[in-house]
Amino acid sequence: MLKSHAAISGIGATEFSKKSGRSELRLAAEAVFAALDDAGLAPADVDGMVTFTQDTNQEIAVAREIGAGELTYFSRVDYGGGAACGTVAQAAMAVATGMATTVVCYRAFNERSGRRFGQPDARLGGQPTSQGLEMSWHVPFGLMTPASWVAMFAQRYMHTYGATSEDFGRVAVAMRRHAATNPAAWFHGKPITLEEHQASRWIVEPLHLLDCCQESDGAVALVVTTAERARDLRRSPAVITAAAQGSGTGQMMMTSYYRDDMSGLPEMGVVGRRLWEMSGLSPSDIQTAILYDHFTPFVLAQLEELGFCGHGEAPDYLRDGGIEIDGRLPVNPNGGQLGEAYIHGMNGIAEAVRQIRGTSVNQVPGVRNVLVTAGTGVPTSGLILSTG
Amino acid sequence: MRTLTEDQVEIGSVLPELSIDLTPTVVVSTALATMDFTPVHHDVGIARAQGSKDIFLNILTTMGLVERYVTDWAGPGAVIRRINVKLGVPAYAGDRLSFNGTIVSREAAEFTVEVRGKVSLGDHATGTITLTFPEAS
Amino acid sequence: MTEPAPMTEPAPMTEPAPTTAPAAGPGSALDRELHELADKQVALGEMRGSPSVNPVNEPMIRHWLDAMGDTNPAYLDQGVAPPAMIQVWTMPGLRRDVKERSPVDDMIARLTDTGFTGVVATNCEQTYHRPARLGERLTPATRFSGLVGPKQTALGEGYFATWNVTWYGDGDDPVAEMMFRILKFRPRQRASEKAPEKAPERQEPKQPYPLRPAVNEDTAFFWEGVRKGELRIQRCSDCGELRHPPGPVCPSCRSANRTHIVSSGEGVVYSYVVHHHPPVPGRETPFVVAVVELPEGVRIVGNIVDCPTDAVGIGMSLRATYRAMDDELILPMWAPRET
Known part of the structure; x- marks a missing residue:
């Protein structure tokens, strides 16, 4: 079992901006240096690297830039933001099995000043690969932005459970409240009200502008070692109590519209079951959660799939600040991707580590276990990090 | 005005081309002169809403222009007996309608001219006109 | 538009066909x-x-x-x-x-x-x-x-x-x-036949529509059907299972023997979105995209057309319609089914 064999012993990031002014490779190198410094390790200690298939920086390129030597493990995880916790899962497997001792997970991009994921790309459905063919059932109809793919689920969720746009808005309000007190967040000092959410313009009905996360430039890196070694390093380890990847039956990329139910996220259900199984924990053991929030509606679906509440109960769970810093389950104390930055979920893992260490600017008291999820609507992944 | 007589008309001879700029004024004035108030011939908004790219000539005008094409050449002495037109693509405002014609046959006093009216999209009208000419004096 | 009087000119135009068009065909x-x-x-x-x-x-x-x-x-x-x-x-x-x-x-x-x-x-x-x-x-x-x-x-x-x-x-x-x-x-978006002499909109060369589907041997039958004004659903020749989107192997019985049925062309909105922003190439905003549930038991994605965006709702009855996006590509779309 992978349980508790590995730990995150270093986190690092660049600043989060709308225009970094630097190459993506440079951002990657800066974040990796910061993570190694945080862990008290040197580039020469790195023998493994894991990133997203979408990252434009090859592992060997990052290794050259930071002055790492030989690598004995390199791997990439697919499916967009669904890869985030998967990189840590791969790294944990590598150190647990002896493939490597010090694995760096990284994600670096100029997602705002360079290629923006939120912009339509006519090439999406262009090639007869399995993904191109899958996209070809949607792109020709103009269904080709992440917001529109999620909006299709959101509409059905509203219909099935009687949820409203205000229920989604409560997620945005909570994230912006948290970001407001996080100096690293893009929206530091800029909370919003539910009225402002409701008044924001339509992007793709039923999603308003403020249901959509920001687009960001930046990089985040994490250092994964064995739990045993991590205990001897500079910082308190965030032990990887459980790590999981999951895809559902009839899974597609953002457009799983053809399976029985469209009001949930079965792939997150898979991840949740695996996390609870591996960790032996249950939702009541989690003090704070980092839930992937590129779009508000999927935060509700995740609360349900992970068992924090029943199906259709998330709107009630959110009411009265349920996921705010002083609520029943503080979610994304850093402000999430709606408030801090969109670094494809990796900044959320870094926040989970800070919560375990007790060093977050929005620290939740008494944290022992943090649940983290990755991209939603795609094959995804999750972690439970614990003090140790 | 010159008028052709029977003896001046030869099978196989070609009529001079006539080209008409289909300005909106032409389309609208001919529609109204033919008492055709169907909106697609004068209201560009309605024409577009119905899937046309612009207002277009009505059929009564097509018939009139075919007749004019042949009588412009034949002169005032000719008498038009028959016009058979097969209708093709629409003749939209902004396009140009060009007529070509050839004398193809004669039966007793009646001559038949093959006429083709083309616009940029293809043949707007193709057909035959049958007419008589004054005898040579 | 009212039918033209016999002595006025019928305008070269088309209107959407009623949903419940009875089957025609010689001898019907x-x-x-x-x-x-x-x-x-x-x-x-x-x-x-x-x-x-x-x-x-x-x-x-x-x-x-x-x-x-x-x-x-x-x-x-x-x-x-x-x-x-x-x-x-x-x-x-x-x-x-x-x-x-x-x-x-x-x-x-x-x-x-x-x-x-x-x-x-x-x-x-x-x-x-x-x-x-x-x-x-x-x-x-x-x-x-x-x-x-x-x-x-x-x-x-x-x-x-x-x-x-x-x-x-x-x-x-x-x-x-x-x-x-x-x-x-009965208007149908014309297939790949030669440009008909009397197809007004056909002769206007259209800008190539930028959002083209990738097609391979597993999906070609669908797009061929669309060009003929048919909505085809893959059917396993062995176990009979219907499947959309289609694929090379039947997930139920492993058979690679495939055929298709032609759907009734009716459907119901299962979910939908109204796209406002950002601009999409080849499209004017806002436009509606829906997941449509067919009576045959599968779902398909398409645009809803000929309907104000605020009139669309889950459960709404639709009928298939076919729209030429340019001189080559026809897309199946959906229009409200009149009651």
Whole structure:
């Protein structure tokens, strides 16, 4: 079992901006240096690297830039933001099995000043690969932005459970409240009200502008070692109590519209079951959660799939600040991707580590276990990090 | 005005081309002169809403222009007996309608001219006109 | 738009076909019914209309000649009307209320009601027995001459309807006659056939639509169907399971033997979105995309068209329609199903 064999012993990031002014490779190198410094390790200690298939920086390129030597493990995880916790899962497997001792997970991009994921790309459905063919059932109809793919689920969720746009808005309000007190967040000092959410313009009905996360430039890196070694390093380890990847039956990329139910996220259900199984924990053991929030509606679906509440109960769970810093389950104390930055979920893992260490600017008291999820609507992944 | 007589008309001879700029004024004035108030011939908004790219000539005008094409050449002495037109693509405002014609046959006093009216999209009208000419004096 | 009166010109236009268009095809019940009606209308023979409101007159002739750019002096010199002006004298003009009954109307109305909503004029033949003289009032008489079809045309399946009009002069003698023929068709977005002669929108070269599907041997049947105006659903030849989106192997029985059924073309909105931002290449915003549930038991994604965005809702009944996005690509879309 992978349980508790590995730990995150270093986190690092660049600043989060709308225009970094630097190459993506440079951002990657800066974040990796910061993570190694945080862990008290040197580039020469790195023998493994894991990133997203979408990252434009090859592992060997990052290794050259930071002055790492030989690598004995390199791997990439697919499916967009669904890869985030998967990189840590791969790294944990590598150190647990002896493939490597010090694995760096990284994600670096100029997602705002360079290629923006939120912009339509006519090439999406262009090639007869399995993904191109899958996209070809949607792109020709103009269904080709992440917001529109999620909006299709959101509409059905509203219909099935009687949820409203205000229920989604409560997620945005909570994230912006948290970001407001996080100096690293893009929206530091800029909370919003539910009225402002409701008044924001339509992007793709039923999603308003403020249901959509920001687009960001930046990089985040994490250092994964064995739990045993991590205990001897500079910082308190965030032990990887459980790590999981999951895809559902009839899974597609953002457009799983053809399976029985469209009001949930079965792939997150898979991840949740695996996390609870591996960790032996249950939702009541989690003090704070980092839930992937590129779009508000999927935060509700995740609360349900992970068992924090029943199906259709998330709107009630959110009411009265349920996921705010002083609520029943503080979610994304850093402000999430709606408030801090969109670094494809990796900044959320870094926040989970800070919560375990007790060093977050929005620290939740008494944290022992943090649940983290990755991209939603795609094959995804999750972690439970614990003090140790 | 010159008028052709029977003896001046030869099978196989070609009529001079006539080209008409289909300005909106032409389309609208001919529609109204033919008492055709169907909106697609004068209201560009309605024409577009119905899937046309612009207002277009009505059929009564097509018939009139075919007749004019042949009588412009034949002169005032000719008498038009028959016009058979097969209708093709629409003749939209902004396009140009060009007529070509050839004398193809004669039966007793009646001559038949093959006429083709083309616009940029293809043949707007193709057909035959049958007419008589004054005898040579 | 109302059907044109027999003596006015049918505009080359199409309207969406009613959902519940009964099956046509040679020998079908509908085909027999249409031909029976046609026979009845033919049997009515010639029906006379009222004499023209305006007698043949110089101002209208002058106006007509001016508009046509016709400088032939013969007509006004001789006190006669240009022959090609014959139909003008009995046009209803703006006085739509005086539209007269003719044996053609019932036939056209029935064709429209049964889904043959598209109309395009195909032939106009006029024979002039003698010139119409100034001062004379012309009286039209119309007879329905016949219905031919159903024919597969480039515009869709249709019937050719033909009628004849004779104009009688003051002496009750025939001045001129006209044969007029139209094609009434069930509009379909044309397939890859050669550009039909009478397909107005077809000849306009369209900008290539940028959002093209990738197609391979597992999906080609679907797009071929779309070009024929069919919504095809993959069916396993062995276990019969229907599947959309399609794929090379049946997930239920491992069979790679595939065939397809043609769906009924009906569906219900399962979910939908209204896209406002950002701009999408080849599209005008806002537009609606829906997940449509078919009675056959599968779902498919497509646009909802011919419907205000705020009228779309989950559970709404739809029917398939086919739209040419450019000269090559046709996409299946969905329109509200009228009740």
